[in-house]
Amino acid sequence: MTRSWLMGAALALMLTSPVHGQEDQVVSNIPDAILGTAPPPQGIEARYVPGDEETQGYIAVPEGEGPFPAVILIHEWNGLTDRVRQVADALADQGYVALAADLYRGRTGSNRDENMALVQEARGNMDAVIANLDAAQQFLRNRPDVTGKIGVMGWCFGGGIALSYGLGGEHHDATAIFYGSLVEDPDVLRSLHHPVYGTFAENDRGIPPEQVERFAAALDAIGIENDIHVYDHVGHGFWLRVEEDPDTRLEPAQDAWNRLLQFLTLALRP
Numbered sequence: 001m002t003r004s005w006l007m008g009a010a011l012a013l014m015l016t017s018p019v020h021g022q023e024d025q026v027v028s029n030i031p032d033a034i035l036g037t038a039p040p041p042q043g044i045e046a047r048y049v050p051g052d053e054e055t056q057g058y059i060a061v062p063e064g065e066g067p068f069p070a071v072i073l074i075h076e077w078n079g080l081t082d083r084v085r086q087v088a089d090a091l092a093d094q095g096y097v098a099l100a101a102d103l104y105r106g107r108t109g110s111n112r113d114e115n116m117a118l119v120q121e122a123r124g125n126m127d128a129v130i131a132n133l134d135a136a137q138q139f140l141r142n143r144p145d146v147t148g149k150i151g152v153m154g155w156c157f158g159g160g161i162a163l164s165y166g167l168g169g170e171h172h173d174a175t176a177i178f179y180g181s182l183v184e185d186p187d188v189l190r191s192l193h194h195p196v197y198g199t200f201a202e203n204d205r206g207i208p209p210e211q212v213e214r215f216a217a218a219l220d221a222i223g224i225e226n227d228i229h230v231y232d233h234v235g236h237g238f239w240l241r242v243e244e245d246p247d248t249r250l251e252p253a254q255d256a257w258n259r260l261l262q263f264l265t266l267a268l269r270p
Helices: 082-093 112-123 126-141 157-168 209-221 239-244 246-268
Strands: 044-046 057-060 068-074 097-100 146-155 174-178 196-201 226-231
Touching: 057 082, 068 082, 068 126, 068 157, 068 246, 082 097, 082 239, 097 126, 112 126, 112 157, 126 146, 126 157, 146 157, 146 246, 157 174, 174 246, 196 209, 196 246, 209 226, 226 246, 239 246
Parallel strands: 068 097, 068 146, 146 174, 174 196, 196 226
Antiparallel strands: 044 057, 057 097
């Protein structure tokens, strides 16, 4: 399923990894959310931007008193959908307060043109995107059931935004990228002050394995702990929609999920 770049045969890359090689692995069944079999979202709407009634996030909270670490989820290019809400539910089941951000102010796209228009609008005002995610962090920090340890993760458009936020947003403790746009300049990446997780796909034409290799090498060169993998035989978007090709996607999606849980444990828990 995966092989190390360092072994000379692409396609999984792990440089300074806080995950692999640990004796105590965090292992969980793959979430129903990415199999397409999850129940309707169990959390509640969260209006986390003060004075903005159109931005409609979603929060899922673990059972018990807490406090808990927290994760901010950044949606794909089509906006905040039930699939992302259901992943938030899955993270709550793992003991994280999970806040799914809304960067499109309540809007979602239903086709490529609509999605691209929303992406371009957001990317055209990155100050507003950063402010939105800063507000999400503050919303979480104000909650008594949150420890103050916060990670940020995203897919596709949201994966690239997660990295941009790691470089330019308020302090947080971890960034997780699923096949999102990358930065390769070590001098720019020095603005990161926390570990980075990445899951990428061999057959992703937009983010090819060679680019992922350069990204991970840059992180390694400046001493940023990372767990970066490229999975064989899958393409862009494979993780959130395993049911579309389970024979190919199930095994790498399970591995990526277990890596993510281990990464979040090490980055966000005492």
